[in-house]
Amino acid sequence: MYDERIICYASVAVLIPILCLLTRLAYILPAANNPSNSGVSDITSIIDGKKNVNIMILLGSGGHTGEMLRLIESIEWKYFTRTWVxxxxxxxxxxxxxxxxRSLLTAKKEEPKYLMVPRARNINEGLLSSIKSTLISFISIxxxxIRLPVLPSILLLNGPGTSVxxxxxxxxxxxxxxxxxxxxFIESLARVNSLSLSGILLLPISDRFIVQWPYLSQKYKRAEYYGILV
Known part of the structure; x- marks a missing residue:
């Protein structure tokens, strides 16, 4: 009987924290629904841009960088402080x-911050090597x-491996x-019929998940489609 009580108490001591963690996880995971696209016209509408917020933007090199810079052309930068990764x-x-x-002309010019981090995965990198590089990137990120004086209000991503x-x-x-x-998360224009690996991994935790082809919004329940944005 004594041993059974110990097992019972130990089980409760383990299960209650696990239940609390699962409840917390369920609470903060973005709701699985499809927001209405009414009134959405540009990237500022999608990120719910407000005054005096900090936006963190990841540039993933090559085509990802080009797409991201085109995506953010319409942002009214005077309302944002900026952290580039x-x-x-x-x-x-x-x-x-x-x-x-250098080209920004804002009413109140805020100096941007630059975070230089190791790339999570290189092109054609093997599985084991990419796991190692992703872990190194995670630690570095x-x-x-945690050294930033203010954490971002918005994190804007468009698909490079480091986004994960x-x-x-x-x-x-x-x-x-x-x-x-x-x-x-805004999926790359190049992804027409399926999500990128980054997109698949970030679909559950993204507050807004945007695709640029209608088929993807039909295939993935949480994906939002507002036309081509780049």
């Missing part, structure tokens, strides 16, 4: 975003973000109640 080896994207920053560790670390902070960052 780039691969530590991506000098081209850094040069392009610095050019964008974690250390960089970045978004999941932000989601971990949300789980712990340390931030309320809205994760907005």
């Amino acid at each position: 780039l691969s530590s080896t991506d000098k081209s994207s850094l040069s392009k975003v610095q050019e964008v920053e 974690s250390l960089a973000i 560790p970045l978004a999941y670390f932000i989601f971990l902070l949300k789980f712990l109640g340390l931030c309320k960052t809205r994760i907005v």
